[in-house]
């Protein structure tokens with residue numbers, strides 16, 4: 001794992017946008033694995049600005065998101081589809097038929113998981129996967145478990161994950177308890193991975209992920225086995 005140390009969130013976002021921009025400059029039809037959460041928002045803003053300024057052309061890429069809550073539709077303001085549209089795609093007028101996110105309202109959820117894996121395969125796999133990390137070491141919604149789950153699956157969200165995500169909801173009880181998430185297989189098959197980490201509350205998870213045992217109880221630790229991971233972490237996230 002290659003580590004890039006940066007001062008703060010702004011620098012992390014700057015660096016991440018520059019690296020992702022390099023990938024897109026080399027391959028205009030890159031399949032980008034994308035994440036939600038507060039961490040990538042600054043990067044998305046910078047990428048959209050670069051596109052709008054004519055410095056980068058994002059029109060040919062495909063977005064494949066990691067996860068979506070179950071029970072919430074794409075037009076619900078707390079859904080991850082809505083999040084992506086608001087924080088990235090709408091900022092530069094992206095054709096959202098090129099943006100893929102699991103459907104949390106699918107009537108047959110196991111079928112939806114299979115559809116999502118087949119879609120990723122049909123797109124030729126992921127060129128660059130952007131990841132954040134949960135305080136408990138989750139990536140996407142691959143939560144701490146006894147095994148690493150390979151395929152897209154239904155995830156039961158940890159209490160800690162629900163507590164961390166409660167800030168987006170009016171009442172903590174409103175946070176969904178389940179989500180659909182891309183599995184470890186598609187993430188690890190990505191040609192390149194960019195892990196973004198900011199803030200002291202992620203410091204322990206980052207340290208364990210980078211230097212601890214490879215253990216499904218800390219899902220991000222699997223990234224040690226990937227040949228092309230760049231971690232961009234700020235001072236607060238590196239304090240452990």
Ligand code: GLP
Nearest residue numbers: 035037038039132133134140141
């Ligand atoms: C969320 C998402 C993850 C994200 C993580 C951290 O629950 N499912 O993909 O990386 O938690 O979120 P944040 O960036 O807001 O800290």
